[in-house]
Amino acid sequence: MQTNAVSVNNLSLTIDGKPILRNISFDLKPGETLVLMGKNGSGKTMLLKTLVGLFRPQSGSAEILGKNVHRLAHSELDELRRSIGYVFQKSGLFDSLHVWQNVVFALRRFSDLDDDALRAKATECLNRAGLKDVEDKFPSELSGGMQKRAGIARAIAMDPQILLFDDPTAGLDPVLTDAIAELIKGIQRNLGSAAIVVAHDFNLAYKLADKIGLVVSGALHGILSRDEFRQTSEPYFEQFREGKLTGPIPVIE
Ligand SMILES: Nc1ncnc2c1ncn2[C@@H]1O[C@H](COP(=O)(O)OP(=O)(O)O)[C@@H](O)[C@H]1O
Numbered sequence: 001m002q003t004n005a006v007s008v009n010n011l012s013l014t015i016d017g018k019p020i021l022r023n024i025s026f027d028l029k030p031g032e033t034l035v036l037m038g039k040n041g042s043g044k045t046m047l048l049k050t051l052v053g054l055f056r057p058q059s060g061s062a063e064i065l066g067k068n069v070h071r072l073a074h075s076e077l078d079e080l081r082r083s084i085g086y087v088f089q090k091s092g093l094f095d096s097l098h099v100w101q102n103v104v105f106a107l108r109r110f111s112d113l114d115d116d117a118l119r120a121k122a123t124e125c126l127n128r129a130g131l132k133d134v135e136d137k138f139p140s141e142l143s144g145g146m147q148k149r150a151g152i153a154r155a156i157a158m159d160p161q162i163l164l165f166d167d168p169t170a171g172l173d174p175v176l177t178d179a180i181a182e183l184i185k186g187i188q189r190n191l192g193s194a195a196i197v198v199a200h201d202f203n204l205a206y207k208l209a210d211k212i213g214l215v216v217s218g219a220l221h222g223i224l225s226r227d228e229f230r231q232t233s234e235p236y237f238e239q240f241r242e243g244k245l246t247g248p249i250p251v252i253e
């Protein structure tokens with residue numbers, strides 16, 4: 001049997017007595033893409049952060065590439081993270097480093113490549129992310145869309161088997177959104193990676209998703225195939241898809 005790329009079982013996270021994630025379970029196979037949707041504050045970002053071990057759940061488990069994330073020793077978690085490309089909601093680039101140094105920040109730590117080889121690798125990743133001649137710029141000199149691309153270039157520098165994208169098109173116009181969607185698909189084809197993409201944009205979701213999960217108040221309300229999602233009249237999914245104010249999804253979390 002093929003191992004799941006990601007396997008989450010009854011994962012719950014509470015912070016200061018407040019439930020943040022409630023009993024979340026899902027599996028993802030290699031090469032598959034799960035798009036997570038849901039209102040602001042529903043818990044999408046916290047789920048991704050918990051999956052990479054930045055938060056420790058009170059109960060349940062998360063396995064990535066067969067490893068139980070929250071049971072690993074520090075060094076083992078470090079090792080696992082090399083297989084995970086994480087594009088943060090805010091680009092998360094270091095302001096004081098040149099773009100190329102940002103892209104190979106992790107690679108520098110984990111490989112013995114010299115500066116010339118690292119720089120060549122950065123150029124390759126930037127090109128794959130659709131950026132040219134930005135190696136020696138600082139992040140602040142790039143437009144918002146270019147910063148997103150630089151964040152993606154950094155995430156793919158280690159050829160990760162797992163890709164996590166937190167709202168990669170937030171604040172981008174429809175044309176750029178489409179370009180980023182194509183970019184993500186191309187990267188996945190190349191690397192064969194499984195991906196979890198937090199998206200607020202239906203175009204992006206429909207372009208990328210094998211399946212779409214709806215997060216409501218820290219719980220994964222359900223996961224549907226993309227085609228099921230587009231057609232379902234299940235009340236939560238329908239309310240979210242149609243953007244209705246009235247329905248079972250609370251307006252305030
Ligand atoms: N670092 C943190 N520590 C404690 N609570 C947090 C932290 N970040 C977010 N939260 C809370 O977790 C909940 C889910 O937030 P988040 O995952 O950021 O939502 P989403 O990404 O779906 O918009 C919110 O109630 C938020 O206030």
Ligand SMILES: [Mg+2]
Binds near residue numbers: 044045046089166
């Ligand atoms: Mg978020």
